[in-house]
Amino acid sequence: MAGRTTLERIESYLPERSLRIEELGEHLGLRRAALGVFRKFYGLDTLRFDPDLNLFDLLRPAARRALDALPDGARVAYLVYAHTTQAVAPPEVEVAQVVREELGLDGTEAFALSHQACVSSLGALDVVGELLRAEGDENAYALMVTGERAYSPVVQHIPNTAIMADAAAACLVTLDGEGDEVRSFVTRTLGEYAQWMELTPEQNTVFGEQYGTRIAEVIHRAVAEAGLSFADIELIIPHNVNLLAWRQTIKALDVPVEKVFLDNVPRYSHTFASDVFVNYTTLRDTGLLVDGAHYVMVSVGLGATFGAMVITHRETHRQNLPKTHRETHPKIHRQTHQKGATPV
Known part of the structure; x- marks a missing residue:
């Protein structure tokens, strides 16, 4: 099927x-x-x-x-x-x-x-x-x-x-539902870092130097496999590992800081495999997801796996169910975010 x-x-x-x-x-x-x-x-x-x-x-x-x-x-x-x-x-x-x-x-x-x-x-x-x-x-x-x-x-x-x-x-x-369409999913695993807690200082240094470049490569590949160019991407919805790692990635991507949603890093820190979805719901519940726009959900796992998924957001009646017991997110204004409320 x-x-x-x-x-x-x-x-x-x-x-x-x-x-x-x-x-x-x-x-x-x-x-x-x-x-x-x-x-x-x-x-x-x-x-x-x-x-x-x-x-x-x-x-x-x-x-x-x-x-x-x-x-x-x-x-x-x-x-x-x-x-x-x-x-x-x-x-x-x-x-x-x-x-x-x-x-x-x-x-x-x-x-x-x-x-x-x-x-x-x-x-x-x-x-x-x-x-x-x-x-x-x-x-x-x-x-x-x-x-x-x-x-x-x-x-x-x-x-x-x-x-x-x-x-x-x-x-x-x-x-083929009414919700957000998954357009591509790309991963890359660097197996030489599988024993994360046992890496030598030299291996940690090399990994840190490669980090932003590797994420950027996976993001660009996911965007290409989605049949899009990076100019088509509204926003990157990332994991919340830390701002230093994302500074490296933003530099490797050569994009403005407002292209990556980082407001939740100081609010919630890293929440294992849940980050990208916490960030997605923050954007949705504050009205910052655009119908028909393309987004890249990005995460990195110890071991080391880099992953990027491109989605196209679609507003539906199911996206607007009552917010019963939903987490109330801090009010976010895109203009404030663009001016660099976070130290990136």
Whole structure:
């Protein structure tokens, strides 16, 4: 069955508890100087972190809201839980199966994907699109769910890179629907960096020097495979790893800073595989997504995988469902963003 993968509904969820990064200093074993580097150079400020929040309490809200867009008579054929960290729950707990049961999706095939780290969520959208084409049922949908807890200092602090935060997201997917059209998806994996925590200082230096160039290459390839030029792209919707990494990428892309949405980096920090969807819903809920415009969703996973997905946004009645229990995002004005509210 041929057909275009369409994203019928994207939702995100962030816990209410917000902390300044300095409040995590003792928990992460970071001294004031190290926290100062994260604030001054990496652009971090606050993040959502609630150690008392259960993983499934984190995952449910966005998933349920995404399912609100499921038409009458349609069925969810697949549920995929995309996560970054290999171990997100005790080994006897199959997270995808639990989520399926809690959502009441009897008969849905549920599984997890994780080997592209933070790119796993974009990769999962590509996978379920292929599964739906093989399914051959025009009433079949898939639900991609992402979200995980920063449950220990080892997981939460990536040295010289990021401080991880809590968030979740969900995306309802079908073929030839009314939602955003997926036009291309490109990944590149640099396997020599697979043992991330064991890299030598020299390897870390080389990776840092290559970082912006590698993202730029993947973005340009995705845009070309979508049949577009970079001038056609309205905005890059990125992961929130840090502002320093995005300075490098913006330089490699040779684009104005306003071409990349970075307002959420100091607000929410890096949220594993959920970043691009948190940023998407921020833009949508503040009225900054343009009907018919093209966007590039970009993420990078440790290991190291670079991924870019080009979508064309389409306003639909499902995109405008009531904002019941939706995260209230800070009001954003594109003009303010263009003037460089963030230190890029």
